[in-house]
Amino acid sequence: MATVIIPTPLRKFTGNTARLNTTAANVQGVVNELAQSFPELKKQLLDEAGRIRAFVNIFVGNDDIRNLQQENTVVKEDSIVSIVPAIAGGAPEISTI
């Protein structure tokens, strides 16, 4: 089964689980599985129209799915799918420039 790695900032939505197994055949399937299993995570990953948010990068292996087949990128049995959100720092409130 393929592995999905949840980044530390999003682990609170997966009950602190860092790695999940998936049988989904492509990235869209992985995202759907995650959204279904963890409704709170869904809001982080998908916008209102159901598209993957622009500040969330998904890599299959070492490659950005934007350079592969986007959501249709194939996930193989030994694939590692990584979710990498934008992070900016640890300020308690958004500081302004």
Next chain:
Amino acid sequence: MSLEHIHFSKEELARYDRHIIIPGFGFEGQKKLKASKVLVVGSGGLGSPVLLYLAAAGVGTIGIVDFDVVDDSNLQRQVLFGVNEVGELKATAARNRLQSLNPHIQINIYTTQLTSKNALDIIKDYDVVADGTDNFPTRYLVNDACVMLDKPNVYASIFQFEGQASVFNFKDEQGKVGPNYRDLFPTPPPPGLVPSCAEGGVLGVLPGILGSIQALEVIKVITGVGETLSGRLFIFDALSFETRTFTISRSADNPLNGDHPTIKELIDYEQFCGMKTVEKPIKEITAKDLYNWQVTGEDFQLIDVREPHEYEIVNISAELIPLATISSNADKIARDKKVVVHCKMGGRSAKAIRELEENFGFDNLYNLKGGILGYIDEIKPELTKY
């Protein structure tokens, strides 16, 4: 870069000996460091190790941008400062510390916020920028300014237990420019979503690790030794101690240097990051409640802010005051009873209500949820929809 004018004193030669004796780095590498000018934006968690190592390593000119003062809560990770510096400007305290660490280098400080107005002017005099800021608006500002000025931007970012690093906008020996921050993250997270939510925090050692990687990449960019992180994103998970390095590339959609650039000058980055769109909620009324008011004879005023031609297509007997004329007709709007404002779908009427509340102090206005189309759907399906 001509290095002929670069010379070292006896003290400097002793100091940099461990660099000079590395095969492949040598005297030339050290000369390149001395000739270089590096701007470090932010002298906090990331900036501390970046500045300490770059100063120690002998980068000839270091600029520090920071408007903030040292706070007790900084000392857990900002290793440039001690208790004696609490309350001092960070840039000033950093300069003092670095100058005592290495008196052979030049340090310039900018005790100001980096803004769209001053960023190009400050950055233009430097060869490399190291971004150690802690918020999205400044990250995009630094990125955009570096792309516009053709400067490499050595990036590191941290949040709680997660770290990221890369080298953006780096021109290789063939003159090919690598990806930048906007290729990786086209837009920032909307406020309220992780990781830009109010809960933050960062493990103190983490910026030490990522900042050291950043300093390493700065040195590689300057000296040309090794392969930089350009075109790659390094991530570090301090909890599981896993590191991964992903391949990233330029996007044709990049608004700065993609196929059809749309950003030609620095923009309002707070607005871009959605920080100015937090609007006060306005009162709403549903179509059903409006209908109840109508049939029970409730005393209220109904205003339609659409255009006359839309009113002609369909209306629910409201007084027509198009949005553009709402302020000049404010005296026609009742203050002694409830007022329902509607448009086609609810957007323009919300704008009208905000305008009237802000400029004329109304507090009795209700926006019809879903506009006239919602009303038709729920109450009067026989009316014309458009």
